Amino acid sequence: MAAGAQQPALPVVGALHGVSAVEWSRYIAGLRNGLSESGFVERRNVTIEFRWAEGQFDRLPGLAADLVGRKVAVIVAGGSVVAVRAAMEATQTIPIVFTTAVDPIAAGLVASLNRPGGNVTGITTFGIALAQKRLELMHEVIPTAAKVALLVNPNNAVVSQNDIQDVQTAAQRLGLEVIVLKAGSASEIEKAFSTAVQERANALFLSNEAFLVSQR
Numbered sequence: 001m002a003a004g005a006q007q008p009a010l011p012v013v014g015a016l017h018g019v020s021a022v023e024w025s026r027y028i029a030g031l032r033n034g035l036s037e038s039g040f041v042e043r044r045n046v047t048i049e050f051r052w053a054e055g056q057f058d059r060l061p062g063l064a065a066d067l068v069g070r071k072v073a074v075i076v077a078g079g080s081v082v083a084v085r086a087a088m089e090a091t092q093t094i095p096i097v098f099t100t101a102v103d104p105i106a107a108g109l110v111a112s113l114n115r116p117g118g119n120v121t122g123i124t125t126f127g128i129a130l131a132q133k134r135l136e137l138m139h140e141v142i143p144t145a146a147k148v149a150l151l152v153n154p155n156n157a158v159v160s161q162n163d164i165q166d167v168q169t170a171a172q173r174l175g176l177e178v179i180v181l182k183a184g185s186a187s188e189i190e191k192a193f194s195t196a197v198q199e200r201a202n203a204l205f206l207s208n209e210a211f212l213v214s215q216r
Contacts, residue, residue, distance in 0.1 A: 010045060010046055011045075011047070012047045012048070012049055012072040013040075013047070013074055014070065014075040014094075015028070015048055015049065015076045016051050016063055016076070016077045017050075017052055017053065017077075017078050017083060018057050018060060018078075018082055018083045018210055019053070019079040019210055019211055020052050020054045020214070021050065023214030024214065028050075031076065035048075049072060051063035053083070055211050057080060057155040057156070057184075060080075060082055060083050064086040064087045064090035065090050068090045068091045068094060072094060073094070074094065075094055075096045075097070077098045077122075078099040079210040080155075080156045081156060084100065084109055085109075088118075088120060091119070092118065092119055093119060095120075096120045096122075097121060099122060099123050100122065101125050102162065103124065103126065104122065109122070110122075131162070131163050131208065132167070132169065134205070135148070135205060138205060142202065145176070145202035145203040146202060147177045147179065147202050147203075148179070148202065148205050149195075149201035149203070149205065150163065150164065150167050150205045151182075151183055151189070151206050151207060151212060152180065152181070152212075153183060153211050155211070156209050159208065159209045160182075160207060163207040163208065164180055178205075186215065189212075
C-alpha cells in the first residue's frame with residue numbers, strides 16, 4: 001500500500017542563466033507560458049530548477065554541473081554564450097536548448113542550422129548582424145556625433161568581439177571615431193560612463209549582450 005501511494009518524481013527542467021532572476025523575469029515568464037502551452041505546469045507535472053550566475057560568468061561551469069547532478073531532463077541555457085558552453089561542457093547526453101543573439105555556428109554551438117547535431121539546439125535572433133545597421137541609424141538621428149562610445153561586456157567574449165568588429169567597420173565607412181569601453185558589472189558600467197564623458201563621446205552604443213541589455 002505504501003509503495004502504491006508513492007507519486008512518481010516530476011520531470012525537472014534546468015534553467016541556466018548568466019544574469020539574475022530579476023533582470024530576466026519577463027523571459028522566465030515566457031518559459032513558463034511556453035511550457036504551459038505544451039501541457040506542463042510548474043509544480044503540477046513539471047519542476048523547474050533555476051541557476052543564476054548574477055553576471056559572474058565564472059560561476060556558470062559549477063552551476064551547470066549542479067544541474068547535471070540533479071539529473072534534469074533538459075537544460076535551458078541563456079543570458080550568454082558562456083552559459084551555453086558551460087552546459088555543453090557539463091553534459092553530452094542531456095538535451096540543451098539555448099537562446100542567443102549570435103551566430104550559433106560561428107560560436108561553435110551547433111554544426112548547422114538545419115542539422116545542429118549532438119545534444120544542442122535552440123533559437124538565435126542574430127542580433128549581432130544588426131550592429132552595423134544600428135550604428136547607421138544612430139548616425140542618422142545624431143549626424144553631429146563624431147565620437148561614439150561602444151560599451152561591451154568582456155566576460156561575453158564572442159558577442160563583444162563581433163560587435164567591436166562590426167561597429168568599427170561601420171564607423172570607418174561613416175567617418176566616426178569609436179571608443180571601446182568594457183563593463184562586466186554594475187560598478188564597471190559607472191566607470192565606463194565616466195570614461196565616456198572624459199573622452200567627450202557624443203553618443204553611447206550598447207552591445208547586444210545579455211548582461212548589458214539587462215542593465216539598460
